[in-house]
Amino acid sequence: MPVIDWEGQQVQLAAGESVLDGLLRIGADVAHSCRAGVCQSCLLKASSGQPGMASQAGLKAAWIEQSCFLACVCYPAGDLAVETPGAGVRSSAELIGMSWLSPTVLRVILQPEAPPVHRAGQYLTLFRDDGLARSYSIASLADEGKIELHVRIVPDGRMSSWLAQLASPGITVGIQGPAGNCFYTTGAPDQPLLLAATGTGLAPLYGIVREALEQGHCGPIWLYHGAANSEGLYLQAELEALAATHPNLRYRPVLRDRNGSITDFIINTHPQLKGWRGFICGNPDFVNSLKKRVFLSGMASREIHSDAFVPAPPSS
Ligand SMILES: Cc1cc2nc3c(=O)[nH]c(=O)nc-3n(C[C@H](O)[C@H](O)[C@H](O)COP(=O)(O)OP(=O)(O)OC[C@H]3O[C@@H](n4cnc5c(N)ncnc54)[C@H](O)[C@@H]3O)c2cc1C
Ligand code: FES
Incomplete structure (x- = not known):
């Protein structure tokens, strides 16, 4: 061996x-x-x-x-x-801001040592001093000059609880990335876009939708945010304001206690998705199930972009 x-x-x-x-x-x-x-x-x-x-x-x-x-x-x-990979793969960033987006979601702002090179919707890996590593999707656009993350606080979660309770602006963290293919690309400005997330899966989509609009995307954009109930929503006012100024954007919160399954809700609204591009992020079961359903509704597999927020196994 x-x-x-x-x-x-x-x-x-x-x-x-x-x-x-x-x-x-x-x-x-x-x-x-x-x-x-x-x-x-x-x-x-x-x-x-x-x-x-x-x-x-x-x-x-x-x-x-x-x-x-x-x-x-x-x-x-x-x-x-x-x-361990060295410089060129890992670098550092200063934590410059934290604020609550909802009772369980923390907005974390990082200032990387070098200007950001990511595309909104990609993810990076955050390293604590003791080596603990967790990945988070990027909600900010590169030209905003900083990195914005949305972190859901997991009860007893090592990284998320540490960020909420012990980390404070001014500390330095390690970062690795960006990685992933879940981001907006130009070239088809009329194409209908389906953006669907549960929980903090909204983080990459918040970046992707703003990037698409900034790049002049004029085709219809449907943004669905799923949560168990209204307490699970965040950035609602910002997204409603964005939709009010962009007639091609429709923002739809989907609450399990009121609307049922987000997957059924989306497919019932869009039974035909031939020619669409999709971005699907958040809970792994939701991501895998909606990927299958949009494919069966006609979306080509090359048009389906996703990030499943796979957690560390309990023993890890
Ligand atoms: C590509 C990628 C992108 C991600 N992007 C984001 C993001 O933008 N925002 C975000 O909040 N998270 C994101 N995650 C998840 C994130 O990396 C961590 O898994 C999460 O923050 C929990 O880490 P923790 O150290 O706080 O909890 P841990 O200490 O890892 O977990 C504590 C316990 O809770 C369990 N657990 C943790 N999360 C879950 C869950 N969702 N469902 C069920 N059990 C769970 C663990 O198995 C463990 O037993 C992403 C993951 C991936 C792979
Ligand atoms: S890719 Fe190896 S631990 Fe996640």
């Missing part, structure tokens, strides 16, 4: 064991969260050996060129020497 070298410490992987699991078994301090190849928190760099293409799926070309890979889905065929 392959041997993994981590800062001079060596571990032989067991059959079916990922590089992440092998390193955690010997007590290595490797950042991780979803353990499913989604969040990119466990990004490492191979200084020798081949991590394998499957562990590089979805990574940007510049990171693949540097032999970066996702340790949680890396099952190498041969020995590897691995290290």
Whole structure:
């Protein structure tokens, strides 16, 4: 079985064991969260050996060129020497503002050390000093010069509770990214757009809708925000004001206690989605279910962009 070298410490992987699991078994301090190849928190760099293409799926070309890979889905065929990726992949940002968008959603504003290069809707990974890593979608446009995140406070959640209770403006955090393909692209300004989110899945869509309007998108844009009840909504006044000044934008909150399932609500309103582009973010079950339903309603798979907010497993 392959041997993994981590800062001079060596571990032989067991059959079916990922590089992440092998390193955690010997007590290595490797950042991780979803353990499913989604969040990119466990990004490492191979200084020798081949991590394998499957562990590089979805990574940007510049990171693949540097032999970066996702340790949680890396099952190498041969020995590897691995290290934490350095400058060029990770950098830092100052936390410059925090305010409550609702009783459970915190708006976090970061000033990155270098000017932001993201597209609204992509995500980044936030690192605490002790190495704890979690991914968050970006609600701000790059030309706004800062990074805005919307963080739902999870009871006993390590990162979200820390942000709400202990972090304060002036502290520095690590950031990695941007990553992901959930962002607006120009070239089809008349195309109907479907934007659908639950919870803080609104964060990327708040960026995407403003980017689309700023780029002069003139086709219809339907923005759905799902929540259990009215307390789960946020940015309602801002989105209503945006819709009032842009006749092609329709903003629809969907409340489970009043409207039923958001997935059924959307598909009943739009039974035919041929020619549409979709952006779907938030709870993984919702994202997976709506992706299937919009595809069955005629939306081409290349037009479906999504980010499922996969949490860290309970034991992680
Ligand atoms: C690509 C991507 C983008 C994301 N974007 C955002 C974003 O914009 N805003 C945002 O608020 N979050 C986002 N997340 C989720 C975020 O990364 C964290 O998972 C979340 O903030 C919880 O982290 P925590 O450390 O506070 O809680 P943890 O300490 O990780 O969790 C505490 C306990 O709660 C459970 N748990 C955590 N979240 C959930 C959940 N949603 N459902 C069920 N159980 C859960 C965990 O399994 C654990 O048992 C995103 C995730 C991904 C993969
Ligand atoms: S991608 Fe590996 S922990 Fe999320």
